[in-house]
Amino acid sequence: MKQRIAILGSTGSIGVNTLDVIALHPERFEVFALTASRNVERMHAQCCQFKPRFAVMVDAAGARDLAQRCRASGLSVEVLAGAPALSELAQHPDVDTVMAAIVGAAGLAPCLAAAHSGKRLLLANKEALVVGGTLFMDAVHTGGATLLPIDSEHSAIFQSLPPDPATWNALVDKLILTASGGPFRTRDPQTLADVTPEQACAHPNWVMGRKISVDSASMMNKALEVIEARFLFGIAPQRIEVIIHPQSVIHSMVQFVDHSVVAQLGTPDMRAPIAYGLAWPHRIRSGAAAIDFGQLTALSFESVDSALHRQRYPGLALAWRALESKAGSTAVLNAANEVAVESFLNGQLRFDHIAVVNAETMDRTHFAVPDALPALLELDLQARAVAHAVVRRLAP
Ligand code: NAD
Numbered sequence: 001m002k003q004r005i006a007i008l009g010s011t012g013s014i015g016v017n018t019l020d021v022i023a024l025h026p027e028r029f030e031v032f033a034l035t036a037s038r039n040v041e042r043m044h045a046q047c048c049q050f051k052p053r054f055a056v057m058v059d060a061a062g063a064r065d066l067a068q069r070c071r072a073s074g075l076s077v078e079v080l081a082g083a084p085a086l087s088e089l090a091q092h093p094d095v096d097t098v099m100a101a102i103v104g105a106a107g108l109a110p111c112l113a114a115a116h117s118g119k120r121l122l123l124a125n126k127e128a129l130v131v132g133g134t135l136f137m138d139a140v141h142t143g144g145a146t147l148l149p150i151d152s153e154h155s156a157i158f159q160s161l162p163p164d165p166a167t168w169n170a171l172v173d174k175l176i177l178t179a180s181g182g183p184f185r186t187r188d189p190q191t192l193a194d195v196t197p198e199q200a201c202a203h204p205n206w207v208m209g210r211k212i213s214v215d216s217a218s219m220m221n222k223a224l225e226v227i228e229a230r231f232l233f234g235i236a237p238q239r240i241e242v243i244i245h246p247q248s249v250i251h252s253m254v255q256f257v258d259h260s261v262v263a264q265l266g267t268p269d270m271r272a273p274i275a276y277g278l279a280w281p282h283r284i285r286s287g288a289a290a291i292d293f294g295q296l297t298a299l300s301f302e303s304v305d306s307a308l309h310r311q312r313y314p315g316l317a318l319a320w321r322a323l324e325s326k327a328g329s330t331a332v333l334n335a336a337n338e339v340a341v342e343s344f345l346n347g348q349l350r351f352d353h354i355a356v357v358n359a360e361t362m363d364r365t366h367f368a369v370p371d372a373l374p375a376l377l378e379l380d381l382q383a384r385a386v387a388h389a390v391v392r393r394l395a396p
């Protein structure tokens with residue numbers, strides 16, 4: 001039987017890479033549903049190639065446009081509109097696997113729908129787990145879902161850990177997440193106020209969507225990944241470390257209690273962790289190039305704790321601050337960061353003010369611990385309002 005897949009966010013960087021891997025294995029996978037926000041042209045091309053049963057455009061005008069183009073191309077795909085269709089498809093009885101590749105907290109509700117209905121859930125959408133936290137993990141456990149990390153660091157850690165999660169806490173000394181340092185690793189921190197969106201999005205090793213590219217430049221991406229690792233693997237925050245590794249060859253490592261370290265290596269190509277998630281517990285071809293060890297001149301490391309790196313990446317420490325505060329704090333941090341990054345990309349906020357917005361929003365958002373999804377979504381909105389106010393105050 002083929003694995004039937006719904007790809008949430010199919011027109012993005014992870015979505016396109018997922019379809020690339022699927023195209024290598026038509027005998028194993030069937031594309032059941034594709035979803036996107038507003039890129040009708042790319043969605044139409046994907047529908048022509050993969051012939052899904054359903055396609056969703058969140059944007060209503062985009063859905064009308066897509067339906068018309070699909071009819072003109074003689075496709076029998078059913079086109080749906082609006083965000084509720086994402087959750088409907090994520091829990092559709094004919095879906096085996098959901099690839100969560102939406103960017104931001106917008107992916108939380110469909111992730112929870114997939115978790116509650118016991119799907120195999122491939123998680124690229126780290127913000128959903130950062131916002132959902134233990135609520136997300138509880139949904140996975142009670143729903144009987146299989147949660148597989150796609151983020152390269154978490155895939156690396158998952159591949160380095162023994163198979164039984166019940167043993168992890170006793171065997172692991174530290175999880176060591178590698179970070180490339182992004183495009184500004186050697187830049188004078190005093191000049192970070194002048195950075196443009198184009199400079200921030202020019203990542204040295206990975207080609208990604210704009211939001212995660214900015215997060216990589218500020219190292220908020222690593223902050224989100226520390227939080228993601230805490231919830232995925234159940235390891236205490238003090239036992240999660242970050243080390244800069246500019247070559248992005250070691251994707252992350254596990255140090256065990258005997259101080260033995262197991263690492264996972266590969267070229268920086270998201271098709272490798274995607275193929276691992278799709279095929280787990282087996283392995284399939286991914287299309288990623290092999291490492292040419294003869295050409296690797298160095299694997300180098302830098303501490304994130306140097307005075308200069310603390311100035312360059314002031315947002316990183318907020319991960320531990322949020323994890324050590326009450327539940328819901330990680331959702332506040334994520335909301336602030338989404339607002340800050342969007343404001344930066346729109347030219348309304350300086351790059352070096354992203355961390356200021358994030359820290360101030362955490363200081364100023366007062367809330368009761370959210371007990372379920374509605375309260376969490378309300379907290380997300382509340383934190384966004386606080387963050388917008390901080391952005392307005394800092395506006396150039
Ligand atoms: P992207 O911007 O390239 O694509 C995002 C996708 O989500 C698009 O298909 C878009 O249409 C859809 N989308 C955006 N906003 C939406 C909304 N409000 N509702 C519904 N759909 C929406 O992003 P990306 O780089 O592919 O990243 C996707 C996720 O994967 C992010 O959470 C990111 O952190 C994570 N991730 C990405 C990479 C990478 O290499 N790109 C690596 C690791 C993790």
Ligand code: MG
Pocket residue numbers: 151152153225
């Ligand atoms: Mg990552």
